[in-house]
Amino acid sequence: EDQVTQSPEALRLQEGESSSLNCSYTVSGLRGLFWYRQDPGKGPEFLFTLYSAGEEKEKERLKATLTKKESFLHITAPKPEDSATYLCAVLSNYGGSQGNLIFGKGTKLSVKP
């Protein structure tokens, strides 16, 4: 069965304290791995798509990396405005041409000034 697990569930950082969020997955054929940011009471906002092991994407203080079993979202020198829940989703080949998108439960990041 396809599965996506995010850790930790919650992370508290001081402003400027770099860290990483983990997304581990087991799927039958990876088509893509997605990172989203979600603010309270709002819909998820797209951050990155990764397609193959070794791929990396960067945006401001965020950098996403992918291996065959997991993805990391590295946050460098975070600021309070980076506080949000970060969701990982994996699109597998199961389910035909539409694929099967599975979401992790998210990591709630709090950055204190």
Next chain:
Amino acid sequence: DVKVTQSSRYLVKRTGEKVFLECVQDMDHENMFWYRQDPGLGLRLIYFSYDVKMKEKGDIPEGYSVSREKKERFSLILESASTNQTSMYLCASSFRDREYFGPGTRLTVT
């Protein structure tokens, strides 16, 4: 910029009422999705549609139905609302495997 809109941000309904949640996207996307999001359970797929008048059940379709009469609009229907359907409902459309989400509807059933 892709825009996905949902008809209401907040909705309060009574048990047994028929509830309609509307979603509209403006980018001519073929695929549209309805999820619900609950604390500790994450996002769970209710239904999706890959074309007009086409629909597929997701992981938790029980108690819900959908309608897609036009490409840009995807409706979620709660035939007889129950308290366990109190949740955040998220609509999304997709292009090249990437999903674009609406702002969500916080539904409370009392």
